[in-house]
Amino acid sequence: MPYLGSEDVVKELKKAMCNPHIQADRLRYRNVIQRVIRHMTQGLDMSGVFMEMVKASATIDIVQKKLVYLYMCTYAPLKPDLALLAINTLCKDCSDPNPMVRGLALRSMCSLRMPGVQEYIQQPILNGLRDKASYVRRVAVLGCAKMHNLHEDSEVDGTLVNELYSLLRDQDPIVVVNCLRSLEEILKHEGGVVINKPIAHHLLNRMSKLDQWGQGEVLNFLLRYQPRSEEELFDILNLLDGFLKSSSAGVVMGATKLFLALAKNFPHVQKDVLVRVKGPLLAACSSESRELCFAALCHVRQILHSLPGHFSRHYRKFFCCYSEPHYIKLQKVEVLCELVNDENVQQVLEELRGYCTDVSADFAQAAIFAIGGIARTYTEQCVQILTELLGLRQEHVTTAVVQTFRDLVWLCPQCAEAVCQALPGCAENIQDSEGKQALIWLLGVHGERIPNAPYVLEDFVENVKSETFPAVKMELLTALLRLFLSRPAECQDVLGRLVYYCIEEEKDMAVRDRGLFYYRLLLTGIDEVKQILCSPKSDPSLGLLEDQAEKPVNSWASDFNTLVPVYGKVRWATISNLQRAERRGPELPAPASFATSEPLIPEENKEQIQELSDAGALTLVPNHQITAEYFEKTWLRLKVAHQQVLPWQGAVHPDTLQVALQVVNIQTIAMSRAGARPWKAYLSAQDDSDCLFLAELLLGPDPSEMQVSVKQQEARTEALSSFISVLETVLGTIGDITS
């Protein structure tokens, strides 16, 4: 009935559910309920029949119960008062003789996500933890975490935590793992669940009884355990050895990470581990599930950073299949590029050459760039392949090859001759900006070896008016001037025309300025031009060294089996930066409030400011604004309520400080510029009871001391000390960053 508006549907369903005839016929009743759920699934707002659904929960039909409870969990946050009515039935169901019903009721009750439900679920959860059916215990254990999440600020219940720790010895494996998960959630502010020696050994012994999810989870928790002795360490490694070869890729990854972490002081053991997981990893790389395959390939690349030769013997495993998705092919090409050695280079290059003619232009270009990467070591063979590719006369191929050439001659000057011979004739097959720039650069720098270089550049100059990319024009200016130095007779006229065009007709300012710049440079005399423009033509030290440095295993072991290698390090860095910025951003959910006493851990910097637990007594109003005049007047009127000296290191970065203060809703009225002595700043803030705080920061002759004076509109010591500690926290964090 999606044609009707949701109001009509609700009305109709409501009527049906109240109809005593339908209520009497169980099948029809259930069908109506199913329709409600169907509409809910389709995204219609069905919260209007909440009352009727609550009534429908009193049934002995378990499927109907499930549907009604699902409905309640969805709409409880919208209708908290009505949801309370359902609690009674739920509580009753929690002591039903059928364990399925008990489990279902308890799970639903814990998932209600509305304020005030906590007091009702406490007792059923406690009963559930001692239930004789493991199904109910599993639900109850996770219910503890759900209950804690509803009121994160409430204190951790010590008895509950103890009960959960003792349930780690439960005979049901899922209960055990759920205990770990639950404790981790409940204790997350205290560093998570503690894995001491007895717990670690107990878990190790239970490992084989767990399913793959449990094993993955436990392997992750065991990372926290530090064996006391070398002997114990190797015992653990031996015990877990089998999991390196598990049939589940997730468990293999988890075990590998644990092994690498445990053996962090034994590089030879780490290498050994990586040898042992080679088989399972390769199997995962040819897994039927593309996503698992992708994740495994990302991790293979990670390993190759430390052990370049590790998978060289298995290079054929990384050949691409026709039907594979793009992202797998690109990863495989990257892997192939990294594992190439003297023995397999021929085969790998042959395979890569096949990809260069792929239908997908992106993939073909990736393969060409990969050959370019290999060319740094196996120059001759690669240049030959690349040269042959030019013969295809396809645009996307030619442009990628020319770009590869440009990078290559810069790093491997010995191939310049071969490249120069290959270049004539490329110009007509290049249309994009990147490719044109690369070609023009090559013609400019190595033009003396390419007979027709001036004429190719002349063609570009002829068409310069219709050229759309300013970068190409700039490159053209530089290249032509360079070539002019080595072949003046052929270039003078063209150069003159180009410079004239750039100065007189060009509309892009950067190109125009560049033209003028070269014009003036030429006026100073040819020797000066030579001195400035004839830079070295290659520099092998750039790029090569940095690329090939092998990284120690420990540099990435902690990122293994997380999302980091799957995103790639660079992308991960951008994502986490973005996330940080978002959290800091101005559109933050207001109001920000702060706990007072917690000191900040220095490494975790600014983002931590946001993460202080929010049980504080002080709430500063966001977007509070006062004028400088008003500030001055009030400042002069009030007395100093508190004065304090804080340690400070290094220079002040006003921008950083201002941003950080903004995050905690403190407004900056005025601030000296960076480096000024003495350095001063005036701040103001207002809390939710309209009490105004004014503060002065003063960095006097001694730069290691920041003097803080605070004035307050109404004398309220509690709020004052909260405000000071917020300020202290910000300054402490900023001080740590800047130092």
Added chain:
Amino acid sequence: MSASAVFILDVKGKPLISRNYKGDVAMSEIEYFMPLLMQREEEGALAPLLSHGRVHFLWIKHSNLYLVATTLKNSNASLVYSFLYKTVEVFSEYFKELEEESIRDNFVIVYELLDELMDFGFPQTTDSKILQEYITQQGNKLDTGKSRVPPTVTNAVSWRSEGLKYKKNEVFIDVIESVNLLVNANGSVLLSEIVGTIKLKVFLSGMPELRLGLNDRVLFELTGRRPALSLPQAKGQFKKQSVANSVEISVPVPSDADSPRFKTSVGSAKYMPEKNVVIWSIKSFPGGKEYLMRAHFGLPSVEKEEVEGRPPIGVKFEIPYFTVSGIQPVLYAPGRQRALVDAQIRSLPAQRES
């Protein structure tokens, strides 16, 4: 691993069904998924992992559906993907085909299953055998609540019911191997590998201990305590006398081909325009023989602009009682029960690429 929510989306990205497990990510976040996916695809940077703000989307595609897990944690990607595949597997066992239609028709069971598969973002019972004991498909039959409580709910062992009894104790072993073969244009074999599974169908009473032995021609390890899955890798050698059954050779043709004509020395050929292939099927193909098929196609005189890929030729066949890897499982049942072993060995799809 933990997932905040799991979504099943149709091909346009509209949620068909979803389950919010943890409540720490707004359910509306999923609206960003499809645009993000399209954007990445356009950039040529599509990956099974996307992010929007603090939320990570881990997704897989199954026929025309997207299964997406959202999470805030920097968690174990492989396990999340495994879980999504497990979900597909469980659903497929319930509805045979997992697709948009079957989800819409069975939304009650889908909800029930999602409820049991995961709780608070953590995988719980994912074994379809166990699940089938208490979530049944007889949707219209009314359950009175007095029904039998499945023993697995209270069992110590969660993967096998207690008190099983069979009149005849039997075990069936299937070795199913698929051969992946990559051949380049000049005919040299680039890659040949066998991915195989050993499937056991067990009708044994009680909780006996079984050992599976394998001949030593192949070296690999067995894992898991239930029907073992393993990945042997060995070179295969077809013998002259072996006979391949139901051979299907699919030869890709250009999408604008028309008026097909075939001539085959054996078997029959069929043009399937919807897949752009010719399928040549041969019932039985003895070793050492050579057969020929001739196919004629008309092509339009107008040339198409876009370039078409050249997909590989595919070959599918079965060789009963023959394993390419040479694997031969033997079952040892300790104690007085001597299990009856019926090894039904066959080889399944092989692919050839050129």
